[in-house]
Amino acid sequence: xxxxxxxxxxxxxxxxxxxxxxxxxxxxxxxxxxxxxxxxxxxxxxxxxxxxxxxxxxxxxxxxxxxxxxxxxxxxxxxxxxxxxxxxxxxxxxxxxxxxxxxxxxxxxxxxxxxxxxxxxxxxxxxxxxxxxxxxxxxxxxxxxxxxxxxxxxxxxxxxxxxxxxxxxxxxxxxxxxxxxxxxxxxxxxxxxxxxxxxxxxxxxxxxxxxxxxxxxxxxxxxxxxxxxxxxxxxxxxxxxxxxxxxxxxxxxxxxxxxxxxxxxxxxxxxxxxxxxxxxxxxxxxxxxxxxxxxxxxxxxxxxxxxxxxxxxxxxxxxxxxxxxxxxxxxxxxxxxxxxxxxxxxxxxxxxxxxxxxxxxxxxxxxxxxxxxxxxxxxxxxxxxxxxxxxxxxxxxxxxxxxxxxxxxxxxxxxxxxxxxxxxxxxxxxxxxxxxxxxxxxxxxxxxxxxxxxxxxxxxxxxxxxxxxxxxxxxxxxxxxxxxxxxxxxxxxxxxxxxxxxxxxxxxxxxxxxxxxxxxxxxxxxxxxxxxxxxxxxxxxxxxxxxxxxxxxxxxxxxxxxxxxxxxxxxxxxxxxxxxxxxxxxxxxxxxxxxxxxxxxxxxxxxxxxxxxxxxxxxxxxxxxxxxxxxxxxxxxxxxxxxxxxxxxxxxxxx
Amino acid sequence: xxxxxxxxxxxxxxxxxxxxxxxxxxxxxxxxxxxxxxxxxxxxxxxxxxxxxxxxxxxxxxxxxxxxxxxxxxxxxxxxxxxxxxxxxxxxxxxxxxxxxxxxxxxxxxxxxxxxxxxxxxxxxxxxxxxxxxxxxxxxxxxxxxxxxxxxxxxxxxxxxxxxxxxxxxxxxxxxxxxxxxxxxxxxxxxxxxxxxxxxxxxxxxxxxxxxxxxxxxxxxxxxxxxxxxxxxxxxxxxxxxxxxxxxxx
Ligand SMILES: Nc1ncnc2c1ncn2[C@@H]1O[C@H](COP(=O)(O)OP(=O)(O)OP(=O)(O)O)[C@@H](O)[C@H]1O
Ligand SMILES: [Mg+2]
Numbered sequence: 001x002x003x004x005x006x007x008x009x010x011x012x013x014x015x016x017x018x019x020x021x022x023x024x025x026x027x028x029x030x031x032x033x034x035x036x037x038x039x040x041x042x043x044x045x046x047x048x049x050x051x052x053x054x055x056x057x058x059x060x061x062x063x064x065x066x067x068x069x070x071x072x073x074x075x076x077x078x079x080x081x082x083x084x085x086x087x088x089x090x091x092x093x094x095x096x097x098x099x100x101x102x103x104x105x106x107x108x109x110x111x112x113x114x115x116x117x118x119x120x121x122x123x124x125x126x127x128x129x130x131x132x133x134x135x136x137x138x139x140x141x142x143x144x145x146x147x148x149x150x151x152x153x154x155x156x157x158x159x160x161x162x163x164x165x166x167x168x169x170x171x172x173x174x175x176x177x178x179x180x181x182x183x184x185x186x187x188x189x190x191x192x193x194x195x196x197x198x199x200x201x202x203x204x205x206x207x208x209x210x211x212x213x214x215x216x217x218x219x220x221x222x223x224x225x226x227x228x229x230x231x232x233x234x235x236x237x238x239x240x241x242x243x244x245x246x247x248x249x250x251x252x253x254x255x256x257x258x259x260x261x262x263x264x265x266x267x268x269x270x271x272x273x274x275x276x277x278x279x280x281x282x283x284x285x286x287x288x289x290x291x292x293x294x295x296x297x298x299x300x301x302x303x304x305x306x307x308x309x310x311x312x313x314x315x316x317x318x319x320x321x322x323x324x325x326x327x328x329x330x331x332x333x334x335x336x337x338x339x340x341x342x343x344x345x346x347x348x349x350x351x352x353x354x355x356x357x358x359x360x361x362x363x364x365x366x367x368x369x370x371x372x373x374x375x376x377x378x379x380x381x382x383x384x385x386x387x388x389x390x391x392x393x394x395x396x397x398x399x400x401x402x403x404x405x406x407x408x409x410x411x412x413x414x415x416x417x418x419x420x421x422x423x424x425x426x427x428x429x430x431x432x433x434x435x436x437x438x439x440x441x442x443x444x445x446x447x448x449x450x451x452x453x454x455x456x457x458x459x460x461x462x463x464x465x466x467x468x469x470x471x472x473x474x475x476x477x478x479x480x481x482x483x484x485x486x487x488x489x490x491x492x493x494x495x496x497x498x499x500x501x502x503x504x505x506x507x508x509x510x511x512x513x514x515x516x517x518x519x520x521x522x523x524x525x526x527x528x529x530x531x532x533x534x535x536x537x538x539x540x541x542x543x544x545x546x547x548x549x550x551x552x553x554x555x556x557x558x559x560x561x562x563x564x565x566x567x568x569x570x571x572x573x574x575x576x577x578x579x580x581x582x583x584x585x586x587x588x589x590x591x592x593x594x595x596x597x598x599x600x601x602x603x604x605x606x607x608x609x610x611x612x613x614x615x616x617x618x619x620x621x622x623x624x625x626x627x628x629x630x631x632x633x634x635x636x637x638x639x640x641x642x643x644x645x646x647x648x649x650x651x652x653x654x655x
Numbered sequence: 656x657x658x659x660x661x662x663x664x665x666x667x668x669x670x671x672x673x674x675x676x677x678x679x680x681x682x683x684x685x686x687x688x689x690x691x692x693x694x695x696x697x698x699x700x701x702x703x704x705x706x707x708x709x710x711x712x713x714x715x716x717x718x719x720x721x722x723x724x725x726x727x728x729x730x731x732x733x734x735x736x737x738x739x740x741x742x743x744x745x746x747x748x749x750x751x752x753x754x755x756x757x758x759x760x761x762x763x764x765x766x767x768x769x770x771x772x773x774x775x776x777x778x779x780x781x782x783x784x785x786x787x788x789x790x791x792x793x794x795x796x797x798x799x800x801x802x803x804x805x806x807x808x809x810x811x812x813x814x815x816x817x818x819x820x821x822x823x824x825x826x827x828x829x830x831x832x833x834x835x836x837x838x839x840x841x842x843x844x845x846x847x848x849x850x851x852x853x854x855x856x857x858x859x860x861x862x863x864x865x866x867x868x869x870x871x872x873x874x875x876x877x878x879x880x881x882x883x884x885x886x887x888x889x890x891x892x893x894x895x896x897x898x899x900x901x902x903x904x905x
Contacts, residue, residue, distance in 0.1 A: 506771075508773070511774045514770040516753050519746065520754075523746045526740075527746065530732060531737075531815060532737070532819050
């Protein structure tokens, strides 16, 4: 895949993001995921060899509980398969708008982010299940390109014809959109709806229809782009393909989520930069060899964009933008000490009594709980929607292993690793100083991807293997052992005690002046500044605490896993944790507990009968659905809803 | 005597609009300065600029001899320049007492670490209890802003400003929406501040209140100062009457 091809796809996806943002003020993180599904639909239908007797024509369905595929017609032509795939994409676009984002148009930004995360999780997990059924290697779908395969020579450069076709597709789409938006009644009406729904009603077109139209258009563009590029690149992997949305988000943000022309140009530029970076990295002998193969090309554009949006933001929102950014209520923790004791006792008794699989599940839940606590602090208490928590955990985990390999021992290595993580946390907190809401969510996703690409995939971190067992006061805290003794309780007890201490610390912070400042900043940055609160410092302190918590989880993981891999710290994990916290109440410690319990491979998985390989996909898919439902039904969070109904019952019983 | 707050040639532009144009005001410790003008005259923008909320303001801002132009808003507040908002802007997630505590507590770099271990240290400053007592909001301190009436919220806004140990408070329409009784009490409170060593810059549309409690008044129109003087002088000033009549006829 050349830079120009990649750029064209990024541009086309970014155009869809701009469209749906204009229509309903939502940055749809699941945009490329819909395209990914359409690609499965298309290539599933076309999955037959023309020279054989294969029938093809199977439509894969992303519906949990329904059959994974239905046969609809024998040997469909490209046109037939494409029409079906695009029809489905259009249907999804309309469905997402009508069922999810229209009801959420006035909901807090967090609810909108959560809903789009829910869709992302649902589609990627159900399609991962399907991908396993399809199989890999020779069994996988035939991904053949529909585009002409020749090359065009310009000077000494050979550029594939398909690159021109693809970028032509993006540029023409941008042009048509720009024209439509400035000259047709529909375009003008969309602009009017974005400003105010009444504006659109005045133009005589129902805002509902405008929304559906824009979302269908966005979906079609995205599906078309993904189907085409998958053919060219020959790669279709649910999560990876859905994460094409990251560079597209970057392009859309550079276009201010408004300009079609700038967005397209930015998309093409990002793609070509990536292309030339790949080339540069291949050619250059002077680059350090710890640099992962595609690291520069994946990370550099993302970092550039981070810097650009950060630089363009402002430290305080202006007077006009002082809209309420409601977040779920944050109840003051009551009796944290008593709760912690109960929790610790239960976990320790379980660790001592139950079998190895249970001990593993408890440890997995505990570590996920740390990441959950990190989310509660930074997103729940301070209102900064961050999706970099797993990146923090990963930094700490890899640093612990690396430092141990350098000769540092327990507990010096993990301490130092957590300190490094805090420094990274402060660095990643910088965008939060200047951008807010959904834009910040996107910025943190970008940062997490950058870390993943540059650090976690680094050859110098690959295959580091296990590290010496931790030991304190002569007590062996190692996790592994042979036979039934494996997954030793000692390590579990150590992790649980750390978690309980962390929970207490978070409860303390929430009640202390630091916590009050956090909530003040989350509620109203201008008023906080006027009250003498250093908003920058307050946000950074939260990012530091967040990094320390996630980092502790990561350091534990370093001792728990026999070998670390980049997969353990992918941004998708952070999406899931944030989502689970939201279910349990993002602004209270209960959120972290729920995130821990429901973590894949954790206590709930064990209750359902243990890890069967597909469990995490099922779990993510179901949490995805739950999230969408919760975001729509209780945009202020489940806990608030429960509290309100309890209050209502009380009032009814006293009346 | 040097003024407590010295504003010299303050200017703010929004695009082509000169929202504040060459405004100079001196406020003295023992006096209440009124800042009045028709709607859109630039009063709030003046306060925004003084407190650092407008990124590109020009001019000199000096508090007790210290230049503040280059400081961010929170540092100006810590330096003693504390404002209220026309739209009140309390922290809805906090109780009234907590609203005052955050304004009073000045964190050190290590506060977060200490707070994680020992949250109930005595950090509450005297200024919180003073502010509660001055504004007579004892009954409200455990409630949340959403539970208060509009008038009560305004008073709490003033109390939060006072909790920040200000040398000078800038009050943006503190009497808007208050009933006559509440306005009277607010007037007494404002008039008592100079005796406690707190200077006041008062913006309000309630002329009775302004003429009553202010020692000096500055009048703005279209971002410019059109008159300065004692309430007596302002009452009879032709330019002022014209500005207000002009706006009334719009
Ligand atoms: N962020 C902004 N961008 C553009 N123009 C602004 C902005 N804020 C204020 N203005 C304009 O500056 C002028 C002064 O506004 P300001 O709010 O300071 O007036 P005011 O005297 O406080 O009025 P009021 O009595 O209604 O509160 C007005 O014309 C207003 O429209
Ligand atoms: Mg005003």
